[in-house]
Amino acid sequence: MTNDEFPMTKEFLSPNDECKTCELAGRIGTFVLRPSFDIRHSDFVIVRTAVATLALAIGANTNGFAQGVSPNPPFSIQQEGESAWLVRPNGERFFSLGVCCVNQGASRQEFDSANPGYAAWQHYADSNRWAEADLKRLKAWGFTTVGGWSDFPAVRHCGAADLAFAPVLHIGSTAGAPWWDMWDPKIVQRMDEVAREQILPLRDDPRLIGYYSDNEIGWWNAILFKMTLEQSPTSGQRQRLIELLRQTYRNDWSELLRDFEPAPGVENWQELDRHGMLFLRPGGNGIRVERRFLTLLAERYYSLVHDIIRKYDQRALILGDRFQSFYYPEVARACARHVDAVSSNLNASWNDGSFARFYLETLHALTGKPLLIGEFYMSARDNRSGNQNSRGVYPVVVTQKERAAGFRNTLQALLKIPYVIGADWFQYYDEPTHGRFDGENFNFGLVDIHDRPYEALTRIAASLDLAGMKRQPARARPDASPGVPPAPREPLGEFEPTLALRRWDRERGFVQPISEFPLADLYVCWNEKAIYLGLYAQDVTEDTFYRDKTVRASDRAEWIVSVSGPDKPIRARIGAGLEPIIDEPTVRVANISGLNGNFRNIACMELPARLFGRDRFKPRDLIEFASTFVSHCRAYRVEWKGKFALRR
Known part of the structure; x- marks a missing residue:
C-alpha cells in the first residue's frame, strides 16, 4: 500500500467516459478488490465493465419500467428466541455460509x-x-x-x-458515491442505472437472498471532507458542508479558526463559499464537525441506495455495504435505518482466527440489526x-x-x-x-x-x-471479574500485527468496559513482577486531515491508566504509526499502529508491582485500576475500571 492521496475528477463519469484521473481512491470498495491505496484507472473500469457484463450475460432487459413483484416468495430474517435467522422461501431457517x-x-x-x-x-x-x-x-x-x-x-x-x-451491486462506487456530489441528478441517475441493470435479471430468482449495495467503501472521513471541499460551489454536497460549518460556528469565522486551518487564499466565509480547503487545527475539536458531516453523507447514501433497490425489487433483503473491517459509529447508525441487515468484512485480529470482542458487539449495539460477515x-x-x-x-x-x-x-x-x-x-x-x-x-x-x-x-x-x-x-463469555489470569511467559513478545497479545488469556482476562459503545477491548494478566494491560482499539487516523500531513502528539490517541498507588494517572500517547510517548519512566509500553489504511491501535502497558505499593504480586492479591482510551483527535472515548483478585 501507499499513503498517497488519490485525486478524483469533479466531473461526472458516464459509462463511456474516460476516467479523467490516473489514480483512483484505494478506499473505494471495488470489484474483486481489497482496500489498497494505489488503485488506478483500470481498476475503476473493472467495476463498470463487470456491472455491464453481468447484466448482459444474464439477459437483462432494461427497456421497460422496473416496477413489479416477483412471483416467488422471498428470503426473510426472523427472530427465534435470542437468535436471528435467515429463512428460506420454504420456511427453513439456516445460517448462510457463502464463498466469494x-x-x-x-x-x-x-x-x-x-x-x-x-x-x-x-x-x-x-x-x-x-x-x-x-x-x-x-x-x-x-x-x-x-x-x-x-x-x-x-x-x-x-x-x-x-x-x-x-451479489454485490457496486451502486455507489460505480457512480462515484459517496465521494462526488450525491445531490447531483447525474450521479443519482447513474446509481439508478447500475442497480437496474443488475437487479432486473435477478429479482425473480427464488435463490436470491438479497443485495449488498457496495463493498468496503471505507467512509474515510478526511478524504470525504477534502473531496467535498474540492467540488464546485454549485455542488449540493459542498453547499451542505458549508451550511453545516456556518451553523456550527454561528457564522463566526474566528470560532471556525479555533478548529480549522484554512488553505491560503481563504480568509472569510465568502471566499470559502466559492473555493478553498480546510484542515484540522492540531489540538482543536474540528473532528466533531467532520463526524457530523459523515453522518449527513451516510444518511444520504443509504437512503438513496435503499430507495433505488426498492424501486426495482420490493422484497429482496438489503444487506448493507460490507464495512472494511472497521466502522464509524455515525455511519453504522445511519446504515441501520435503511437496511435489513448490516454487513461487515472481518479481518481476524489474530492469526488463530479470533477477533476483538468489541467489534461485532458494538456494531450490533449501535444498529440493532442482524449482522452478515461479507468476507473472512x-x-x-x-x-x-x-x-x-x-x-x-x-x-x-x-x-x-x-x-x-x-x-x-x-x-x-x-x-x-x-x-x-x-x-x-x-x-x-x-x-x-x-x-x-x-x-x-x-x-x-x-x-x-x-x-x-x-x-x-x-x-x-x-x-x-x-x-x-x-x-x-x-x-455468557468469561471475563476478568472472577480474577486476573496469569501472564504468558513473554507478555510483550511477538509484538507485531496478528500476533501481539495472541498468547494472552483474552477470555478470562477480558475487562468489561463501562462505556456504552466501546471501540476497544482491554485485557489484563499478571506475574510476580508486574500487571500487564493489553489494548486492542479501532483508531482511524488519516494524515489528510492536516495541511502538512503530520499528526501532532496532541492529536494522537491517549491511553490513561490510574492505579491505587501514584497520585497522578499514567499517560501514554500511542497511535499514528509513531513511537509511544509515556510520562512514567518505570512503565513500559509497546505499540503497533499506523495511518490511513491501518486502523488498528494495539498496545501493552507493563505496570511494575511497586506502582501498586508492593514488592511483588502473589495469588489472591487485590488490585484496582481505571483505564481510559481516547482515540485520534478525541473523537471517541472508552473507559474501564474495577477491583480484581489475582488468580493462579
Missing part, C-alpha cells in the same frame, strides 16, 4: 504463464461443466451460498444450482500456488492445518453470536502466484490455482453442523 469469487478465473486471453492463476478452461470443457463441478463441491463442503463477484450467469443456469446467492479469510505459507502472502495485513499461519483451524475458530465464534446470520469465505481459489493486478498475493482459496482442494480446510467446513451449532443456547 466463485468464478472461472482468468480467461485464455488473460492467462499469464509468468504469473499463473486459476483458470477454469484448463480443467473443464465448458462453463456448464465448471459450474456443475463447483456447485457440487460447495454443497459437499457444507456451503449454502454463492457470494460476491461470482459467475452468476453460469451458476444460475446450472441444473444443480440450488445454492442461494447474494486465512492464509498459510505452505501452499500449492506459490503465494507469498506479503501484500496486505491479513492473518498468515505456517501450515494448512493451522489455516483450517483458523477457519474453524472464526466460524465457531460467529455461530455463537445470536445476531450473526451468515458469513462468506474469501475466496474460492488462491490468488495468482505473484499477485493479482493490485499486487495482493494470498493463499485465500478453498482450492489452489490448479483446482485442487485444500482438504484440511474443506473437511472442517463439511463437518460443521451450522444450524445445530447456531441453535445452541448462548452462553
